[in-house]
Each structure stands twice: as C-alpha cells, then as structure tokens.
Amino acid sequence: MPPATADARPLLELGGIHKSFTGVRALSGAGLRLFPGEVHALMGQNGAGKSTLIKLLTGVHALDAGTMVLEGQPIAPRSPLEAQRIGISTVYQEVNLCPNLSVAENIFAGRYPRKAWRIDWAAMNRDAKALLARLNLDIDVSRLLSAYPVAVQQMVAIARALSVSAKVLVLDEPTSSLDEEEVQRLFAVLRRLREEGMAILFVTHFLDQVYALSDRITVLRNGEFVGEWPAQDLPEPALIAAMVGRELAARRLASAPPGEAEGSEAEFELRDVGRKGMLQPTDLALRAGEVLGLAGLLGSGRTELAQLLFGLRQPDTGALHVWGRPIRVASPAAAVRLGMAMLPEDRKTDGIVAGLSVRENIVLALQARRGMWSRLPLPEQSRLAEGFVQTLGIKTADIDTPMGQLSGGNQQKALLARWLATGPRLLILDEPTRGVDVAAKQEIMDEILRLAGEGMAVLFISSEIDEVVRVSHRIAVLRDRRKLGELPAGCTEQDIYHLIAEQA
Ligand SMILES: Nc1ncnc2c1ncn2[C@@H]1O[C@H](COP(=O)(O)OP(=O)(O)OP(=O)(O)O)[C@@H](O)[C@H]1O
Ligand SMILES: [Mg+2]
CATH class of the missing domain: 3.40.50.300 (P-loop containing nucleotide triphosphate hydrolases)
Known part of the structure; x- marks a missing residue:
C-alpha cells in the first residue's frame, strides 16, 4: 500500500x-x-x-x-x-x-x-x-x-x-x-x-x-x-x-417490459443454424419490438452466432428464415439489404474513420446502402447527425469535428449512431457499451429499449451479464458454442449462472 x-x-x-x-x-x-x-x-x-x-x-x-x-x-x-x-x-x-x-x-x-x-x-x-x-x-x-x-x-x-x-x-x-x-x-x-x-x-x-x-x-x-x-x-x-456530478446511481434503468412480442411470429429466425467449430445447430427467434439478450461466458459462441446471422460467415447447417421463408445471407451487404445492421465487437480496427467528420462517420452506413449515386442531401445528413449527438450524448465541439478528435468513448457512441441511422429492422449489437462511461451505458440501454418500443428487433450481446438482464425481454444462454436454453424477462444474473453451471 x-x-x-x-x-x-x-x-x-x-x-x-x-x-x-x-x-x-x-x-x-x-x-x-x-x-x-x-x-x-x-x-x-x-x-x-x-x-x-x-x-x-x-x-x-x-x-x-x-x-x-x-x-x-x-x-x-x-x-x-x-x-x-x-x-x-x-x-x-x-x-x-x-x-x-x-x-x-x-x-x-x-x-x-x-x-x-x-x-x-x-x-x-x-x-x-x-x-x-x-x-x-x-x-x-x-x-x-x-x-x-x-x-x-x-x-x-x-x-x-x-x-x-x-x-x-x-x-x-x-x-x-x-x-x-x-x-x-x-x-x-x-x-x-x-x-x-x-x-x-x-x-x-x-x-x-x-x-x-x-x-x-x-x-x-x-x-x-x-x-x-x-x-x-x-x-x-x-x-x-x-x-x-449528480446522484446517478439512484436512478435505475426502467426495467424492460415483459416480453410483449411473446407468441407473435418471429421476423428473423435461425433454424438449426450452425457451423463446425463455431456454433452447434441453434434455433433462435428474433421478434419485432423485442430485445433478445445473448448471455454466456468467454468462448461460448456469442460473437460467432452474430457473425452467422449477419452473413459474415456461412452456416453449414440450417438457415435463416425471414417471415418464415428460408434465405441465404451471402454477405453482410445482403444482410443489410434484408434490414439488418450490426455493431461489431472489434471497433478499433473495424469502423472508425478518424479523418472524416462526426457527421460523415454517422451517415456512412446509410450512404453506403443508398449507393454512391444517391447522395444523402447535406441538410438531411446534419439533421441525422445532430439528432444522434443529442440522444446518445456524444461529446463533440460540433458535427464537423474530425472523428479522431473525439475521446474514445464518444467515438464508440458515434459508431453506434452509424448503425442506428440505417433504421434497421434487426439491430445486432456486440458489446455496445465497451469503453463508455456508466452514465452513457444507461443512456445507450434506454435508447435500445426505446427503439424496441418502436418495433425494432434487437440482439444484444454483452459480457456484462447485469446489462443483459436489465435490457432484455428474453435471454438466450450459450455455453461451449451451444444454446442451453432461454430465460424470460425478470430473471436474475444468478438464474443465468445456474443454467450455465447446471449444464457443465
Ligand atoms: N487531438 C484533439 N483535438 C481536439 N480535441 C481533442 C483532441 N484530443 C482530445 N480532445 C478533446 O478533449 C476532451 C477530452 O478527451 P479525452 O480523450 O482526454 O477524454 P477521456 O477522458 O479519455 O474519455 P474516454 O473515456 O471517452 O476515453 C474531449 O472533449 C475530446 O474531444
Ligand atoms: Mg480516453
């Protein structure tokens, strides 16, 4: 000492x-x-x-x-x-x-x-x-x-x-x-x-x-x-x-409402999707208006599942069904056309363009989807960027500041905004709160719940199980690259650890 x-x-x-x-x-x-x-x-x-x-x-x-x-x-x-x-x-x-x-x-x-x-x-x-x-x-x-x-x-x-x-x-x-x-x-x-x-x-x-x-x-x-x-x-x-600078701890996140989408038809559904060495054949339903949490320890297959869903890797069994129809997602571009967006886990190497402005970074994915011939009008870009700077509390001098001048956590928030801006029907978030401070973590989770409330389907992956519990309507638990089962909203961290330990 x-x-x-x-x-x-x-x-x-x-x-x-x-x-x-x-x-x-x-x-x-x-x-x-x-x-x-x-x-x-x-x-x-x-x-x-x-x-x-x-x-x-x-x-x-x-x-x-x-x-x-x-x-x-x-x-x-x-x-x-x-x-x-x-x-x-x-x-x-x-x-x-x-x-x-x-x-x-x-x-x-x-x-x-x-x-x-x-x-x-x-x-x-x-x-x-x-x-x-x-x-x-x-x-x-x-x-x-x-x-x-x-x-x-x-x-x-x-x-x-x-x-x-x-x-x-x-x-x-x-x-x-x-x-x-x-x-x-x-x-x-x-x-x-x-x-x-x-x-x-x-x-x-x-x-x-x-x-x-x-x-x-x-x-x-x-x-x-x-x-x-x-x-x-x-x-x-x-x-x-x-x-x-204020008593934030007292304000708990409004807990996720009970799974309203329960029972409704799944918009995106993995049926028997697996790949040798990555993930054993897995069923998983993602419904509009619902946050599905993915919990599991290191190496449990969480990121692999997201990659198979988003077309980064190809499954060797099963298929993704969209509104009940099997669809092969050949690439991330194809996934984006189907209405998916994914915030990847490894953001330092994958995403931030330091020399471009905050505005340009935020509209990047949306612009890419529209194609280079249909440039998003500048006022529209600014409106989008200003909106996200507000809702996510991105600390920046203005939206024309180069991204490289933002602090680490604020760069991550801007990256999240990039995918939110595409207005996806399914949003896949792999560790969305890494590197952001305690207050911003809550803001991000509030925003995720708000978007689900508006009808978005969300797949929320985090190693911090308390976050998964707080934001999810339903939780799928993985272990050793296999889905062990699902738990409803209102379950505790202990319930998740029990499920993992039981099946050890
Ligand atoms: N090279 C730079 N040019 C302009 N502004 C900068 C530069 N580096 C940092 N800043 C600004 O200085 C402030 C402090 O940033 P800093 O990176 O020190 O924050 P931090 O405490 O490390 O945050 P985080 O937890 O997000 O990493 C921020 O407003 C940031 O935008
Ligand atoms: Mg820093």
Whole structure:
C-alpha cells in the first residue's frame, strides 16, 4: 500500500494542468499524485480528459499551463520515447505498437541492441524472450506482432515498459478488449509490479476492476480535478456521483417490459443454424419490438452466432428464415439489404474513420446502402447527425469535428449512431457499451429499449451479464458454442449462472 500520508512525497505530481485544442478545453486545473508501489485509478466520464492528461504526461502533447514533477524534478517530455527515458512508460488506449514489426522489434523499437554497427538480432530476441517470461508469456518473439491477439499485444507493450525499467506505468483502458482470464493475468502482473515498487496509473470504465485492483482513485470531471481518495473510502455510488456530478446511481434503468412480442411470429429466425467449430445447430427467434439478450461466458459462441446471422460467415447447417421463408445471407451487404445492421465487437480496427467528420462517420452506413449515386442531401445528413449527438450524448465541439478528435468513448457512441441511422429492422449489437462511461451505458440501454418500443428487433450481446438482464425481454444462454436454453424477462444474473453451471 502507498504511504499516502501527509508527509510522504509523491513519486509523480501533476498540478494546475491546462490544455486546450482548437475550440475545445480538454483540461482546466487537472492534477494527479502518484506514490511508488500503488495502483491508482484515473476515473471520469467519456471526454473528461483522462487520455489527454496521460498524453501530456507522456509527451504526446505539450501542456498549456501547469507543472509536472517526477522525483522532485520538473519534467517536460517532448515525446513518448523521451518520457520513457525518464521512467514513464505507457500503454495507450489505441494500440500504439507497430503491427508490421516483430514482437522483439516492438519491445526494443528505437533502442535496438547493436553489435559493432549492426543490429544484434540474436541478443534482441533473447532479451525479448526473457522479458516476456517475467510476464509468464512464452511466444515466438520473431513473429509479427499482428499475428497475436490483443491481450498478447498488450503484454508486449508492458514488456516494453519493463525493458526500460519504468518507475511509472500508465495503462489507458487496458482491459477493454480482454476476456476475463486475460484480465486476471494482467492484474497478476500489475500486482507484482506494484510489489516491486512501481507506480501504476490505470484508466477503466469497469467499476468492479477499479475496486479489485486500485489503492487510490482520482476523479476528473469536465477537465477539472474533483478529488483523490483511498479506494476503500470511496464506495461505488460516491465514485459515480463524483464522476457525473449528480446522484446517478439512484436512478435505475426502467426495467424492460415483459416480453410483449411473446407468441407473435418471429421476423428473423435461425433454424438449426450452425457451423463446425463455431456454433452447434441453434434455433433462435428474433421478434419485432423485442430485445433478445445473448448471455454466456468467454468462448461460448456469442460473437460467432452474430457473425452467422449477419452473413459474415456461412452456416453449414440450417438457415435463416425471414417471415418464415428460408434465405441465404451471402454477405453482410445482403444482410443489410434484408434490414439488418450490426455493431461489431472489434471497433478499433473495424469502423472508425478518424479523418472524416462526426457527421460523415454517422451517415456512412446509410450512404453506403443508398449507393454512391444517391447522395444523402447535406441538410438531411446534419439533421441525422445532430439528432444522434443529442440522444446518445456524444461529446463533440460540433458535427464537423474530425472523428479522431473525439475521446474514445464518444467515438464508440458515434459508431453506434452509424448503425442506428440505417433504421434497421434487426439491430445486432456486440458489446455496445465497451469503453463508455456508466452514465452513457444507461443512456445507450434506454435508447435500445426505446427503439424496441418502436418495433425494432434487437440482439444484444454483452459480457456484462447485469446489462443483459436489465435490457432484455428474453435471454438466450450459450455455453461451449451451444444454446442451453432461454430465460424470460425478470430473471436474475444468478438464474443465468445456474443454467450455465447446471449444464457443465
Ligand atoms: N487531438 C484533439 N483535438 C481536439 N480535441 C481533442 C483532441 N484530443 C482530445 N480532445 C478533446 O478533449 C476532451 C477530452 O478527451 P479525452 O480523450 O482526454 O477524454 P477521456 O477522458 O479519455 O474519455 P474516454 O473515456 O471517452 O476515453 C474531449 O472533449 C475530446 O474531444
Ligand atoms: Mg480516453
């Protein structure tokens, strides 16, 4: 535990930090103190300024005003490499490694070991292997980084931090694309680094992870410092209140109405649909006006089911029936023509066009469906975009702002808007609330229920079972790539876990 007493000196102290981008004040009076041997959670809503603070600390951006002091010395790193040289290593929200270099090259990028005038590849691979071994990872370090899943890429980023004997390790939403087991593995590594005296700063929107790991919490709101607390002194409702500036926790989501569509004919129906290695033959009915939740643990087949439904993969048994007629969905384009839309799970690589404006990003799918000869009139584009910025609370200067300038969570909301804008009859949402803050999670779920109320069929996939329970009229439970059964609205998380365990 950190010696967070009055007389203990912080390892790192940021104070009075101001940063504006053209037209946007990202930080005004933000601050942070880190002690050696602590895990510190930096919390705040989407757009609060967390990533910006981290980018100032690590030399990606220059600050407008404020002080940064490391071990009593003022610092002003001008690049991530320079920050790393003085002991601050970072795993950014967006993957910042080079997919086309090998694992070892990524770990030592900018600092290749040399023998005479040549790069010493053997030494580099050997050292990389040893570093990863400290993280319990045994992989071929000469392979391209892109050959490995995100969890491994993240460990590689941490290995890079270790290789420069960092004093401060910063992780911006490191767990947003990891499964439960990978999260546990990452946490074990972070706990060990804490014991070795490293100061770890991490950002997450999973509140349970905050309490599982962190010693202290700092909250930012609208770019301002709200407060700093020992984690045990800031229970979850108080944390949420500090983040959103009001008692949000008290307002529970109006629970989903009982399955009104129950008994009515299914609009979209999977009959016996399966594919070897992906999903055992499965029946699933999706009705207009109903949210069907898909619950299941890691590897249960949730995403695979969505992919088979949306034409990303072809089933080798069964078929999709639309209003009772079997239809082969040869491609996602065909699925879109049938009135489907899908927000995919992997959005970092699949979706955001950073250089296009928020408006252009939102109308992209709708425009694609209309074809290039029938351009959506600009006033119509603006009306749509403005509407979604309002309903989903997308924090942006205006709709002509480039998407790349939005905070991570706001980019995700805009991506959801893109699919909502197509006005689908069936909306497939794979992890729609990843990376969005607690308040926005509720807003998104409210919006999903509203759309279902207007007659849309929704397939809602989330690893957070409490969300599935809150938003679904009916829940299909998967395990080991097989549907175990269905539960009605009003069932509890426990009911779902029971069903999963019973059939183990
Ligand atoms: N390069 C940039 N140009 C213009 N505005 C920016 C830029 N980077 C960030 N901003 C703005 O600064 C504010 C803070 O963004 P930041 O990314 O720090 O938020 P965050 O707390 O990390 O949010 P999230 O939880 O969504 O990741 C936002 O309003 C964002 O749009
Ligand atoms: Mg961020």
